[in-house]
Amino acid sequence: MTVSTSPVDIPRSSLDVFTDAALLDPWAGYRELRDQGPVVFLDRYGMHAATRYSAVSHILRTPDVFISGEGVMMNDESNQMIRGNTLCSDGEEHATSRGVVVKPLTPKALRPLQEEIRTQARDLVDRLTARGQFDAVTDLAQYLPVTIVSNLVGLPEEGRERMLLWASESFNSCGPLNERALNSFPVLGEMVEYATTQAVPGKLKPGSWAEAVFLAADRGEVAKERCPMMMMDYMGPSLDTTIFAISSAVWLFARHPDQWDLIRQNPSLIPGAINEVLRMESPLQCFSRKVAVDTEVDGVALEAGSRVITYYGAANRDERQYPEPDRFDITRNPTDHLGFGAGPHACVGMNLARLEMRSLFEELAAKVERFEVLSETRALNNVLRGFASLDVAVHV
Amino acid sequence: MPKITYIVDGQTAVTVDAAVGNSVMQVAVRNDVGSIVGECGGNAMCATCHVYVEEGPVDSLPAVSAAESEMLDCTLSPRESNSRLSCQLPVTDLYDGLVVRVAQEQV
Ligand code: FES
Numbered sequence: 279m280t281v282s283t284s285p286v287d288i289p290r291s292s293l294d295v296f297t298d299a300a301l302l303d304p305w306a307g308y309r310e311l312r313d314q315g316p317v318v319f320l321d322r323y324g325m326h327a328a329t330r331y332s333a334v335s336h337i338l339r340t341p342d343v344f345i346s347g348e349g350v351m352m353n354d355e356s357n358q359m360i361r362g363n364t365l366c367s368d369g370e371e372h373a374t375s376r377g378v379v380v381k382p383l384t385p386k387a388l389r390p391l392q393e394e395i396r397t398q399a400r401d402l403v404d405r406l407t408a409r410g411q412f413d414a415v416t417d418l419a420q421y422l423p424v425t426i427v428s429n430l431v432g433l434p435e436e437g438r439e440r441m442l443l444w445a446s447e448s449f450n451s452c453g454p455l456n457e458r459a460l461n462s463f464p465v466l467g468e469m470v471e472y473a474t475t476q477a478v479p480g481k482l483k484p485g486s487w488a489e490a491v492f493l494a495a496d497r498g499e500v501a502k503e504r505c506p507m508m509m510m511d512y513m514g515p516s517l518d519t520t521i522f523a524i525s526s527a528v529w530l531f532a533r534h535p536d537q538w539d540l541i542r543q544n545p546s547l548i549p550g551a552i553n554e555v556l557r558m559e560s561p562l563q564c565f566s567r568k569v570a571v572d573t574e575v576d577g578v579a580l581e582a583g584s585r586v587i588t589y590y591g592a593a594n595r596d597e598r599q600y601p602e603p604d605r606f607d608i609t610r611n612p613t614d615h616l617g618f619g620a621g622p623h624a625c626v627g628m629n630l631a632r633l634e635m636r637s638l639f640e641e642l643a644a645k646v647e648r649f650e651v652l653s654e655t656r657a658l659n660n661v662l663r664g665f666a667s668l669d670v671a672v673h674v
Numbered sequence: 675m676p677k678i679t680y681i682v683d684g685q686t687a688v689t690v691d692a693a694v695g696n697s698v699m700q701v702a703v704r705n706d707v708g709s710i711v712g713e714c715g716g717n718a719m720c721a722t723c724h725v726y727v728e729e730g731p732v733d734s735l736p737a738v739s740a741a742e743s744e745m746l747d748c749t750l751s752p753r754e755s756n757s758r759l760s761c762q763l764p765v766t767d768l769y770d771g772l773v774v775r776v777a778q779e780q781v
Contacts, residue, residue, distance in 0.1 A: 377740055385721050386748035549713065613703070614715045622741075624717035632713075 288578055289315040294322050296456055301663075302656055304563065305604065308592035316576035317586060323454045325352060325566065325585045329592035331599035331616070333575050337567055337588050339621040341368060344567035344586065346623060352566050352587060352660075353459055356451040359466055362507040365623065372622060375504055378494040379511050380626050382430070382487045388629055391430075392637075398426060399637035407645050407674050411652070414668040419524035422634045423517045431512045432486020437472050444469040445518040446659060448510075452565065453660025469513065470506075477509040487512060511626070519561045520631045522657070522664025524638060526559035527552070529668060530606050532649035537608045545643050550611030552635050556594075557615035558606055563591035563663050565619070590616040591663065648673040676770035681728065682708040684778060692765045698774065699723040699761035711780045716761035721748040723760040724777035732756075734768035751777035 291314060293307055294300060300307050308329055311318050316333035317326050328334045337344045347368040349357025360366060364375045381387060402421050406412045420442070428441060447465035450458045482489040488509055495502045531538040541547050566587045569580045580586065593616045595603040600612060618625035625631070652669040675691040680702055682688060692701040702710040702723075714720035718741045727735065735758070738746070742762045746753050760774065 373740060377744065380741075380744065384744060384748045613712050614700075616715075618715070618717070620715065620717055624714070624719060626719075628714060628717075628719055 288317065288319045288326070288580070290319045290321055291327075292321050295320065295327065296323075296453060296458075296660060298658055301658055301660070304591060304663075305595060308589065308595060311589075312592060312596055312598075315578055317578045317580065320587075323352070323587075325454070325587055326580060327587045327589060327592075328575065329589045329596070330576070331593040331596040334588045334590065334593035334616055335620055336575060337586060338616070338619055338623070341622050343570055343573050345570045346372070346567060348568040350565040350567060350623075351452040352585070353451075353453070353455040355455065355463065356459065356466060359451075359463075359470060360448075360507065360510055362504055363510045364508060364626070365511065375500050375508055375511075376622070376626060378491055378500050379508060381490060381494075383627055383630055385629055388633055391426075392633065395422065395426060395633055396637045396640075398422060399634075399641045403638065403641035403645060407672055410674075411669065411671045414528040414649075414670050415521065415525045415665050416667065418528065418638070419521040420517075422638065423520050427516050427520075427630065427634075429483070430487055431516060432483030432488045433472075433477050433509070433513070434481040434483075437476055440468070440472075441513065442517060444472075445514045446657070446662065448514040449518060449562070449662045450660045456660070458658070458660050469510070473509040473513065474506040477506065477513075515625070516627055516630070518662060518664075519625075520627075520634055522561035522662055523552075523556060523559070523631065524635060525665040525668050526561065526663070527555040527635065527639065528649055528670060529651065529654065529665065530555055530558060532651045532670060534606050535648060537606060538643075538649070540608060541639070541643050542647070545640055547608055548636055548639050548643065549632070551608035551639070552632060553612050553615055553617075554606065554608045554610055555635075556617030557600070557610075557612045558594070558604075559663055560591040560594055560615075560617040561662060561664055562617070562619075563661055564589045565661070588619075590619065645674055646672045676765060676767055676772075678765070678769060679730075679771075679773040680707045680710075680725075681773065681775040684775070687773075692769060694765050694767060696765055697761045698725065698763040698765060698769075698772075699759070701765060702760060702776070707776070709776050709778065709780055710760060712761060713781070714761075718742050718745050718759055718762055721745045721750075721759065722780040724749040724751060724780060725758055725760045725774040726754055726777065727756045727758055728773045728775050730772035731768050731770070732772075734766065735763055738762075749777060750779035750781070 311329040447462040450462035650671045657666040678692045679689045690705045711722035
């Protein structure tokens with residue numbers, strides 16, 4: 279890790295934002311950092327942290343200065359390991375591979391899938407409400423991503439049962455070089471190995487998204503050698519992020535029955551409520567960017583070569599942007615939240631994630647009067663926020 | 675401040691002051707100009723901020739990027755040669771007098 283010397287005018291903090299306690303309950307720490315300045319130097323990690331909305335938004339929307347091509351993870355090891363995927367590229371190179379990856383994820387491409395996803399959501403919600411109690415993570419949230427989405431991606435069967443582990447560990451590898459990151463490296467290695475040796479033409483499901491990437495390479499739309507790493511674009515992000523968002527939504531609605539009542543009375547509020555869930559409990563709390571040239575963010579100087587962590591989770595709770603940021607208010611409809619990031623690297627799967635969430639919560643709103651949390655266990659992850667398990671009873 | 679006119683419901687012209695730096699989508703949302711949704715927050719991912727550029731300083735608008743073009747193929751109201759995603763139009767002083775017609779179907 280490159281530890282840069284911080285210019286004097288950057289506020290410094292000795293806060294450790296990656297302890298178990300801080301990850302489980304980051305809000306007070308985020309507030310402390312926001313109040314110190316738009317960008318703060320984290321002594322403990324030798325990186326900057328951007329936590330105010332305006333700073334994070336500016337960084338994400340200024341990709342020539344805050345580059346992704348040297349990786350968006352917070353340690354050199356994983357930035358090396360997954361070099362060349364769409365997430366970690368810039369400019370033309372990024373635009374061409376993103377253009378290929380986004381193809382099946384545009385609103386138009388997803389339209390024919392709506393019916394299937396809705397039907398599956400309806401059947402699932404019917405089964406679970408009949409049971410009366412279920413785990414909102416394994417029984418509810420994992421269902422659509424694991425059954426439908428992973429099929430659409432179309433990777434070969436062998437290894438697919440490892441997919442959830444790969445997803446969570448590939449996100450752990452994004453953090454600074456702590457124990458969680460170190461422990462994830464063998465699994466990340468396994469995932470890279472699968473992407474290069476198994477996720478290859480001949481083994482991919484015909485008509486799948488993964489196959490389409492190789493067909494695009496055959497047509498010369500993207501360089502062939504980029505394909506294995508582009509498989510990684512589909513492998514991790516399509517699962518955990520959506521799963522965590524769905525379970526967080528259930529948890530929020532259980533704690534705020536008045537908000538759930540609003541939805542039951544008026545289901546057209548669901549898309550806005552999804553935005554509010556993603557603002558409050560952003561499944562992906564942070565990535566990072568390398569500073570390519572000396573620059574300034576809201577008056578704070580940043581040196582070329584340093585790295586800045588972009589905290590979506592903190593920006594989304596910034597009182598400078600959202601009045602009473604800790605209040606869950608589904609009528610707020612914050613379409614400008616940064617839960618999906620922003621700028622050229624904004625989440626490429628956001629339309630699919632929204633579709634899955636909308637379908638599930640429309641069905642739940644039609645049937646469930648109340649969610650009651652019986653027990654909850656948060657997942658501990660360097661960059662993800664959500665639940666490992668969330669047992670709920672539903673009153674119909 | 676530059677003024678932008680939005681034609682909503684195919685007929686009503688609404689003229690608002692547009693803050694430089696905001697996108698034509700953000701100006702519409704902040705001023706409650708009907709039917710522009712902007713669901714993806716201005717990231718050229720949702721095609722719910724579709725407008726037709728009708729008149730004014732049309733030459734000062736940025737060219738349509740590949741990402742915008744891909745998403746313009748997803749609009750519910752048909753794409754025309756003057757179709758744009760209003761989130762991809764960051765307001766400058768040159769935009770004064772711009773007239774856009776808001777596509778009627780967005781979601
Ligand atoms: S706001 Fe989503 S494409 Fe313009």
